[in-house]
Amino acid sequence: MGWLRRHRSIIPYLFLLPGGLWLIVFFVLPLLTTLSVSLQEGSLGSGYRLTFNFAIFPESIMRWNEQFVRSLQYGLIVTILTMLIGYPMAYTIAFRGGRYKSALLLLVIMPFFTSFIIRTISWKFILADEGFVLGTLKDWGVLDPSFRLLATPMAVISGITYNFLPFVVLPLYVALERIDPKLIEAANDLYATRRQAFLKVTLPLSMPGVFAASLLSFIPAVGDYLNAELLGSRQTTMIGNVIQRLFLVNNDYPQASALSLVLMVGILVSIFIYMRVLRGQELGT
Amino acid sequence: MTSAATTAPRSDAPPVRRASLATTLGRLILPVYTGLVVLYMLLPILVMAAFGFNDTEGRFNFVWHGFTLENWLNVFSRYPALNEALINSLIVATVSTVLATTLGVLMGLALTRYEFRGRGPLNLLIFLPIATPEIVLGASLLALFVSAEISRNLTTIIIAHIMFNLSYVVVTVRARFAAFDRSLEEAAMDLGADEWTTFRKVTFPLIFPGIMAAALLAFALSIDDFVITQFTSGQTSTFPLWVYGASRIGVPPQVNVMGTIIFLIALVGMGLWVLVQRRDRLRSAPGATDR
Numbered sequence: 001m002g003w004l005r006r007h008r009s010i011i012p013y014l015f016l017l018p019g020g021l022w023l024i025v026f027f028v029l030p031l032l033t034t035l036s037v038s039l040q041e042g043s044l045g046s047g048y049r050l051t052f053n054f055a056i057f058p059e060s061i062m063r064w065n066e067q068f069v070r071s072l073q074y075g076l077i078v079t080i081l082t083m084l085i086g087y088p089m090a091y092t093i094a095f096r097g098g099r100y101k102s103a104l105l106l107l108v109i110m111p112f113f114t115s116f117i118i119r120t121i122s123w124k125f126i127l128a129d130e131g132f133v134l135g136t137l138k139d140w141g142v143l144d145p146s147f148r149l150l151a152t153p154m155a156v157i158s159g160i161t162y163n164f165l166p167f168v169v170l171p172l173y174v175a176l177e178r179i180d181p182k183l184i185e186a187a188n189d190l191y192a193t194r195r196q197a198f199l200k201v202t203l204p205l206s207m208p209g210v211f212a213a214s215l216l217s218f219i220p221a222v223g224d225y226l227n228a229e230l231l232g233s234r235q236t237t238m239i240g241n242v243i244q245r246l247f248l249v250n251n252d253y254p255q256a257s258a259l260s261l262v263l264m265v266g267i268l269v270s271i272f273i274y275m276r277v278l279r280g281q282e283l284g285t
Numbered sequence: 286m287t288s289a290a291t292t293a294p295r296s297d298a299p300p301v302r303r304a305s306l307a308t309t310l311g312r313l314i315l316p317v318y319t320g321l322v323v324l325y326m327l328l329p330i331l332v333m334a335a336f337g338f339n340d341t342e343g344r345f346n347f348v349w350h351g352f353t354l355e356n357w358l359n360v361f362s363r364y365p366a367l368n369e370a371l372i373n374s375l376i377v378a379t380v381s382t383v384l385a386t387t388l389g390v391l392m393g394l395a396l397t398r399y400e401f402r403g404r405g406p407l408n409l410l411i412f413l414p415i416a417t418p419e420i421v422l423g424a425s426l427l428a429l430f431v432s433a434e435i436s437r438n439l440t441t442i443i444i445a446h447i448m449f450n451l452s453y454v455v456v457t458v459r460a461r462f463a464a465f466d467r468s469l470e471e472a473a474m475d476l477g478a479d480e481w482t483t484f485r486k487v488t489f490p491l492i493f494p495g496i497m498a499a500a501l502l503a504f505a506l507s508i509d510d511f512v513i514t515q516f517t518s519g520q521t522s523t524f525p526l527w528v529y530g531a532s533r534i535g536v537p538p539q540v541n542v543m544g545t546i547i548f549l550i551a552l553v554g555m556g557l558w559v560l561v562q563r564r565d566r567l568r569s570a571p572g573a574t575d576r
Binding site: 009019022031033096107117261 | 319
């Protein structure tokens with residue numbers, strides 16, 4: 001203790017050491033291994049050799065181009081949908097919640113109390129061709145007997161949207177809650193219509209929440225494979241499904257590693273561009 | 286009240302009386318909409334709970350056959366492998382929560398209370414795991430374990446869970462620690478408390494709610510994790526993995542029952558947590574003058 005007291009400046013490093021090491025060994029090192037594995041050639045039986053096969057990156061982008069584009073599309077659609085559904089809800093809780101605020105927030109996080117996988121299987125069940133929703137509508141003649149939701153892009157997109165909606169509502173709520181209502185009143189005093197007050201005051205002030213929320217839905221949505229697997233078909237395969245299959249079924253480690261690196265870099269680059277665009281907009285207004 | 290005050294000086298404002306039916310309906314739009322979204326969020330949970338009471342044989346739990354309590358009575362005896370998977374999930378969640386919270390709190394303390402070099406790279410190291418899709422985290426850990434010829438079992442799952450929980454713990458506690466009022470500690474020291482007593486009597490009780498919030502988040506993330514677990518589990522099963530495996534042949538109603546039980550435990554836990562916090566707040570409000 002005496003030694004520590006004399007060398008106080010070392011304390012923060014001692015505090016940071018175990019956690020920092022953990023992240024280096026089990027986050028950074030695995031990524032480096034992934035890079036190294038992706039540059040190797042060979043098979044599980046005959047062993048792998050590092051051949052610096054950089055061609056694997058353009059090759060895998062070309063080969064799985066369709067799945068990459070689809071994942072990006074689904075990710076964007078899901079982000080927009082969660083925002084459209086989540087923003088009015090977060091707004092209502094923040095500004096109209098009153099004494100029911102905590103109760104409403106509890107309802108928002110309630111899906112987390114059930115397993116993600118059980119919820120997705122529940123959706124499979126709800127959307128089933130002859131399930132109690134579509135089956136009933138078909139019996140009533142509202143829907144064509146051949147109509148189906150399962151195995152369509154719509155089922156996959158709505159499944160992912162459902163899964164990540166709470167992740168969007170919470171940061172939006174936090175951002176909206178922080179806004180001083182006096183600022184909105186001031187806008188009203190200055191003859192702003194309710195619409196103008198919202199567009200000129202509330203919305204810009206909630207942008208940090210919009211930013212955080214969109215990342216929290218976009219990143220997991222692009223990498224998701226469970227919804228595509230449980231609710232989709234061969235025509236809705238996402239890049240996550242390919243990586244999972246190559247890694248866990250085909251044991252094609254180099255190809256799978258290359259794809260996951262491309263996915264990670266792709267997402268980091270989109271985040272970077274997005275931050276730039278958003279910051280540019282803020283400066284512009 | 287405010288609307289009357291703000292519309293009063295406006296010469297072009299519409300007369301207040303005209304704001305009748307349309308405004309009333311307009312005011313209802315947002316609450317009704319929120320109610321519908323909540324219903325949408327809870328629908329799969331209601332379906333899960335309801336079909337736990339379905340009187341079905343074996344694994345084909347798709348059509349309603351009538352009400353029974355049978356599945357609730359044999360929930361822990363019908364599928365021994367499911368019990369094992371659930372126990373594994375609880376072990377992983379408990380161990381990884383304790384370790385990730387400990388490591389994360391230490392990092393959070395260093396980040397908010399000390400000056401040191403290398404803050405930028407450290408922040409990046411903490412932020413990147415959150416910004417990386419789960420599948421990449423899982424796949425890269427698998428690449429590491431395969432390359433280093435480490436066999437995958439419960440330990441590798443726990444290692445992986447600590448890794449992804451750590452960043453969430455640091456981010457959660459850092460926000461709480463940053464709001465901490467250091468003058469309270471100075472006051473304790475002025476009144477003659479030594480450093481350890483100050484930490485025990487002042488600092489820790491004040492940062493404890495933040496630590497608990499981080500631990501709850503870590504536990505919830507861990508017990509529900511599917512993606513990273515699938516990559517790091519080898520032959521070991523956890524509750525989500527078992528359910529996923531079962532979904533290929535048919536999910537038995539006992540899974541619905543277990544899901545309902547977990548849901549109820551989480552709900553009661555959450556309720557207790559809210560009550561304790563409310564009690565603490567009531568106690569500390571007048572306490573400020575007592576001390």
